[in-house]
Amino acid sequence: MADGFLTASTAIIIIPLLTLALGTLIGYMAQRSGFCSIGGMRDLMMFKHTRLFFGYLALIGGGFLGYFLFWIIIPSAFPNFFWPLTQSNPLTPIPGAPGGLSIISYVILAIIGGFGMGLIGVLLGGCPLRQIIMGTEGNLRSIFFILGLAVGAIIFHAWVIKLVVMILP
Amino acid sequence: MTKESKYKFSNIIKIPAFLGIIIGFFAALIQALIISAGGPEAYGFCVACHTRDLVNGFFNAFTGDSLGLAPISAVTPVLTIIGVIIGGYVAATRNKEFKIKKAKPLIYFLYFLGGIAVLNFALLLGACPYRAALRFAYGDFVALIGIISIAGGVALGVLILLFITKRRGFK
Secondary structure (H helix, E strand, O other), X not given: OOOOOOOHHHHHHHHHHHXXXXXXXXXXXXXXXXXXXXXXXXXXXXXXXXXXXXXHHHHHHHHHHHHHHHHHHOHHHOOOOOHHHHOOOOOOOOOOOHHHOOHHHHHHXXXXXXXXHHHHHHHHOOOHHHHHHHHHOOEHHHHHHHHHHHHHHHHHHHHXXXXXXXXXX | OOHHHHOOHHHHOOOHHHHHHHHHXXXXXXXXXXXXXXXXXXXXXXXXXXXXXXXXXXXXXXXXXXXXXXXXXXXXXXXXXXXXXXXXHHHHHHOOOOXXXXXXXXXXXXXXXXXXXXXXXXXXXXXXXXXXXXXXXXXXXXXXXXXXXXXXXXXXXXXXXXXXXXXXXXX
């Protein structure tokens, strides 16, 4: 098992607290800024507004900077950073993808999953994070969306993933 | 807006790009912590996956079932989504933007189905748009294909929205 900043036993105690704190920070700031990934793409395509879209680009940039910084400090926590450079096929997904499918299956799943998420997201007016934030603002539609997310998690792991593993190589 | 007030903290946090950098940076920090407890890589922040972990974790605990979870959530819960709900609620009430908005029952049902569908599509990709960005930053090109597909889905959705608004005669 790869090493991080903490040992496994400390991490078990600290992770719930840290993720709760990070989530609270993100929730607060997302409510103030209206941050939304799918909304950013929609605004760019419909109105040529770049404000939200730059937020999404900043997420990619910030993620890369963060990984790079912490990778310099403690390389063992990021064992597969620069993953495609070490693989013969750069489309190999990073380890931990479920199901043990072939590479082409993951690409097909990524195309189906991304397309469906984008289409439904834009028709319902926001990505999952934005829907949660709208729910906390008192929008009852979004609260039903969040309930749908919760039920969807159980449906996916009870039936959909088994079906997918059965169909795809 | 004067120059001074532009740089006040309450205005800076209204810039989405600032939040983007914050999420990316702290997700990388969390990543450096969860890896030792067995978590998958590029898992610092994800709306769909962390919801899945929370819901399935509770479901497994109550029913004794063994629905799929990320390795990290098998040992300790990730509470990101609870935090997002708390943070969003605090921000909305503090700034007096909390307001109950009702709709027709059919709309509720559509949003409920939409939630189920979005979570299933997200887990097929293995990431919500946020984790897709984090995975791409980590160097996963499958996530890039996912992001391009999301953009494709959004493009189709925008065409549908434009078609609907045209037929209704707005704009």
